[in-house]
Amino acid sequence: MNEEIRARRAACTDTFLGNGLIRPRELLASIEPDTDPDTYGEGGVVTELEGHVAALLGKPAAVYLPSGTMAQAATLRVHADRRASRTVAWHPYCHLEQHEGQAHQRLHQLVGRRAGELERPLTLDDLTEIAEPLAALLIELPQRDLGGTLPPWDDLVAQTGWARDRGAAVHLDGARLWEATAGYECAPVEIAALFDTVYVSFYKGVGALPGCCVAGSQADVREVREWRSRLGGTLFALWPGAASALRLLDEALAEMPARLRHAHAIAEALAGVPEVRVVPDPPQTPMLHLLFSARAETFQANAKRLAEETGLWVWPSGMATGDPDVIRTELSVGRATLRHKPEAIAEIISGLCIDAPV
Numbered sequence: 001m002n003e004e005i006r007a008r009r010a011a012c013t014d015t016f017l018g019n020g021l022i023r024p025r026e027l028l029a030s031i032e033p034d035t036d037p038d039t040y041g042e043g044g045v046v047t048e049l050e051g052h053v054a055a056l057l058g059k060p061a062a063v064y065l066p067s068g069t070m071a072q073a074a075t076l077r078v079h080a081d082r083r084a085s086r087t088v089a090w091h092p093y094c095h096l097e098q099h100e101g102q103a104h105q106r107l108h109q110l111v112g113r114r115a116g117e118l119e120r121p122l123t124l125d126d127l128t129e130i131a132e133p134l135a136a137l138l139i140e141l142p143q144r145d146l147g148g149t150l151p152p153w154d155d156l157v158a159q160t161g162w163a164r165d166r167g168a169a170v171h172l173d174g175a176r177l178w179e180a181t182a183g184y185e186c187a188p189v190e191i192a193a194l195f196d197t198v199y200v201s202f203y204k205g206v207g208a209l210p211g212c213c214v215a216g217s218q219a220d221v222r223e224v225r226e227w228r229s230r231l232g233g234t235l236f237a238l239w240p241g242a243a244s245a246l247r248l249l250d251e252a253l254a255e256m257p258a259r260l261r262h263a264h265a266i267a268e269a270l271a272g273v274p275e276v277r278v279v280p281d282p283p284q285t286p287m288l289h290l291l292f293s294a295r296a297e298t299f300q301a302n303a304k305r306l307a308e309e310t311g312l313w314v315w316p317s318g319m320a321t322g323d324p325d326v327i328r329t330e331l332s333v334g335r336a337t338l339r340h341k342p343e344a345i346a347e348i349i350s351g352l353c354i355d356a357p358v
Contacts, residue, residue: 005316008304012313016345019207020336021313027209030244037239041228048121049242050213052249053325054197057198058189059215063225064242066233068175068201068212072138074227075197075214077108079169080135081223087111089130089163091122093145095173107231110135121151122157137163140173141180141191147279147289147330148176150183160194170194175201175212176285177345178249182256183285199218202245205286206252207334211241252335259286259333262342266333275353286333292318294353296327302352314352 001009015021040044046064054062065071074098080086088104090097092114093358096104104110113134116126116251121143139159142148151159172195174180181188192198196214202208214224228234263283270276270290277291299319307313309353317326331337 001316008307008314008316012307012337013311015313016337016340016348017314017334018332018336019205019334022207027244030201030208031240032243032247035239037237037242038242039330040236041225041234043329044242045239045246046242052246053200053213053285054125054215056188057192057200057215058254059192059198059221061221062213062215063214063221063228064238065224065228066211066235066238066241068095068199068233069103069225070228070233071212071214071224071258072096072102072171072173073104073108073110074173074198074224074231075199075216075220076080076104076110076136076138078220078223079171079197080108080110083133083135083167085133085135085168087132087134088136088138089111089113089115089127089134089168091116091140091143092118093143094138094140095144095175096138119146121149122159123151124155124162127159127162128335134163134166134168136171137171138171138173139195140175142183142287143286144176144330145285148179148183148283148285148286148287148343149280150180153184157194161231169196171196172198176205176287178205178253178256179259179285179287181253182260185257188245188253197224197356202241203250205256205297205306205332205334206248208248209241211238211245224350232244254275255335255338258338262286262338263288263331265342266331266337266345269342270349273346273350276349283333288331288333290329290349291321292327292329292353293325294318294327296320298355299327299352306348306351312348314348327348339340 036044038044050062116122267278275293279289
């Protein structure tokens, strides 16, 4: 985000994206004044959060880390170190492959093995084509780059069982696991039971300060905790992020069914807007992707005008799709989205496609 766009966002007063504009004052207010601090990740609110997350996910233990990039690669390293293979199978859109500078390979000597096709979720049939031994299977729920899609439950159970039968660990990239609970209509513990280790994030759907947890067996978590220290993640004080997460997590989790209903209502309102297509339709979780029949320049100009004239912040630009006449955006349905009527959101979205009069 360049300085011009950053300044424009700072001047806005409202948005329907996710949990809102989330100013520093709001984030700091999510930390209870009487928070009990930790020391180097031990004790206080950090230990309290770890226990709470472990209970939510039905795992013996959990460890708090400052970033998912650190957490997931370290967890997969732990699984690989116990097995004869360094190979981890994942979907082509896996975050470790797409957005982390190949840290899994350069720091942990892991090999990513793509399985399945880019534009659909992983299936059991995709996995059965793999012949080589695996250290682990990584599954992302929901699949963020596919608009929050989920594999059918029975196929998910079959995928995790396939990996275990072959001696591989099963790891959940649950950056948005809280959203997946609404899609599967079940508690986090039911999803987590399918996996050996589970990563969850607190700044995305929860809207807390950055930070995450990895939950699993006592042995797995002890080793991830050691890797946190080796990688520089055991800061002298981790309590601000942990306190923010503990304050906001349960409320956000309880709100996910309402967020999913709102996502469905937005999709229904957009059914009458031919220039915009919802992916997936209907939404499977409280998030969706939107495909706009608009050129990037048109979209950017409309977003800028909307911010400057009304104070409403929307996406400053869209993602390229390979078609210059179609762009893509992601709408995470959060606290801010719930404050806006679906019909009003649809009207604003439709206006982003309109060419300004000459």
